[in-house]
Amino acid sequence: MRQRRSRAVLAALLAGAACGVAGLDRAPAQTVSLAIEAEVLVPPLQRLEVTPGFLAWPEPTPNDLAAGHLDADPPIRVAVYSNIPWDLAVRVVQPEAGGKIVTGTVPIFWRTPAGDFAPLSADWAVVASGAWADGEAVKLALRIPLDWTQARPGEYAPRLEYRLAPAGR
Amino acid sequence: MARYTSRSRALARIGLLAIALGPGLVPHGLAADRAPAPFELTVDAHHVLIPAPGVSELDDGRVVQDPARGAYALRVQVRAPDSAAPWRLYLRADGATFRSEGFGKPCHDLRWKFDHESAGAYRSVEDQDAIVLERPDGGSAEIVIDLLVDLDWATPPGMYGLGLVFSLVPE
Numbered sequence: 053m054r055q056r057r058s059r060a061v062l063a064a065l066l067a068g069a070a071c072g073v074a075g076l077d078r079a080p081a082q083t084v085s086l087a088i089e090a091e092v093l094v095p096p097l098q099r100l101e102v103t104p105g106f107l108a109w110p111e112p113t114p115n116d117l118a119a120g121h122l123d124a125d126p127p128i129r130v131a132v133y134s135n136i137p138w139d140l141a142v143r144v145v146q147p148e149a150g151g152k153i154v155t156g157t158v159p160i161f162w163r164t165p166a167g168d169f170a171p172l173s174a175d176w177a178v179v180a181s182g183a184w185a186d187g188e189a190v191k192l193a194l195r196i197p198l199d200w201t202q203a204r205p206g207e208y209a210p211r212l213e214y215r216l217a218p219a220g221r
Numbered sequence: 222m223a224r225y226t227s228r229s230r231a232l233a234r235i236g237l238l239a240i241a242l243g244p245g246l247v248p249h250g251l252a253a254d255r256a257p258a259p260f261e262l263t264v265d266a267h268h269v270l271i272p273a274p275g276v277s278e279l280d281d282g283r284v285v286q287d288p289a290r291g292a293y294a295l296r297v298q299v300r301a302p303d304s305a306a307p308w309r310l311y312l313r314a315d316g317a318t319f320r321s322e323g324f325g326k327p328c329h330d331l332r333w334k335f336d337h338e339s340a341g342a343y344r345s346v347e348d349q350d351a352i353v354l355e356r357p358d359g360g361s362a363e364i365v366i367d368l369l370v371d372l373d374w375a376t377p378p379g380m381y382g383l384g385l386v387f388s389l390v391p392e
Contacts, residue, residue, distance in 0.1 A: 084262045084389040087315060088295065089382055090331060092271040092284060092370050096378040099276050135279065135374050186374035 099133040100140070100216040107212070112198055121195050128192040130214060132185040137219035140190055141176035145211040155206025163193035172212075181219060260308065261300035262389045269294050271370055278372070285369045293336045294368035297353075298361070299389055305359040307392040311350035315384030322379050330372065331383055336365035343369050350388060357392075 107124055116122045132140055146157040161169035162179060170177070180190040194212075271294070274284040286294040299310060314328035329345035344351070354364055370381070 082260075083391070084260050085386055086262055086264060086267075087384050087386045088264055088267045088269060089384055090269045090271060090294070090368055091380060091382045092372075093273045093380050094372060094376055094378050095273055097274075097276055097279055097374075133276070133279070133374055135376055136378060184375055184377075 094135070096136045096218065097134070098136070098138060098216050098218075100214060101131040102214055103129045103131070107194075109196065112203065117198050117200050117203060120199050121197050124194040128194060128212070130180075130190040130192060132180070132182070132188045132190060132216060134182070134185045134216065137183050138181065138185060139178045139217055139219050139221070140180040141178045141215045141217065142172060142192065143174055143176050143213050143215075144172045145174065145213060147209055147211070155204060155208060158196055158208040158210055160210055160212070161195045161197065163195070169195055176215060260304070260389050260391060261298075262310075262387060263298045263300070264387070265296040265298075269368060271368055274370075274372060279374050279376070282373050283369050283371050286367050293365045294333075295366045296363065297366065297387060298363045299354075299356075300361045301359055302361055307355070307357045307359055309355040309390050309392060310353045310362075310364075311388045311390060312346065312353045313350045313386050313388075314346045314348045315386055317348045319381040319383045321381045324377050324379065324381075326372075326376070326381055328383055330370060331385075332369045332371065334367050334369075336367050343367075346383070346385065353387070 107128060109122060109124060112122045130140060132138060142162065144160050160172045162172055162177075164170050164179075179192060182188060269286075271286060272284060278284040286292055297310070299308070301308065312333070314331065317328055319326040319328065319330070328348055331346045332343035333346060334340075334342040334344065354362060356362060
């Protein structure tokens, strides 16, 4: 009788210990989380492409002189790329007369969005603007005024310069 | 006889108490030895600075963590050395948009792929958990991740930040 009771007690003790281990085994594993930060710094970026890079004006004909002007055909195409508000400006640099191939200066006009022609000068003139641009094409229709009284025979080499800058600068 | 009975009853009470308080009576050493090993999730960087894009990146529409030189953005390690318990690793963004000044760049503009995968394998990061890796047989694992950000000329300048949350979920 005593021996049987002692065995029962031992069994109870072992059962208690076993429950303890089993209880721990059943504990649910926890979700583990961690966070990282990914960052990218986007700088202000701009680019422009001018086509053609070299503009060869056609030789004026008597018809051009009669019409009073000579147009660049096709117009110059400027592709604008900018991730900030932008201004595209143009100016003309006239080589001094008396050079090897340059006879003198020649005025150049551009057609404004309103449709009229305005002279370009040595000062920057804003010809187009925008908030941002992904290859936005700006067409510059250029014109040289000519007539029988003003057009002196010779060679002329005005240089057009383009500037793409943040708006308002 | 009566004395033996009383002692036996006392011992029986102790046995019942052991059943009731079983877990508390287990020696600490035994519990530590038999408990499942804890999962461990680590990364080699908590801050990933993706290279600043240039003109060509805006043309291409993306900037990547320079895979041409074998670089990677992030190495993630899951340690479960003594466990065969299955697990899944999830990834989500901590918001629907990048943190930036006034431009709501969506989180799915950030994409990821395993470093060994081809460039066509990039997947978008969403603001809900998506499975990165699962191990039905458990065990440890290490993954190397590349990151890519979709951007273009319409992306205003500024700093764009997005939190990435990895979650290791035992199944």
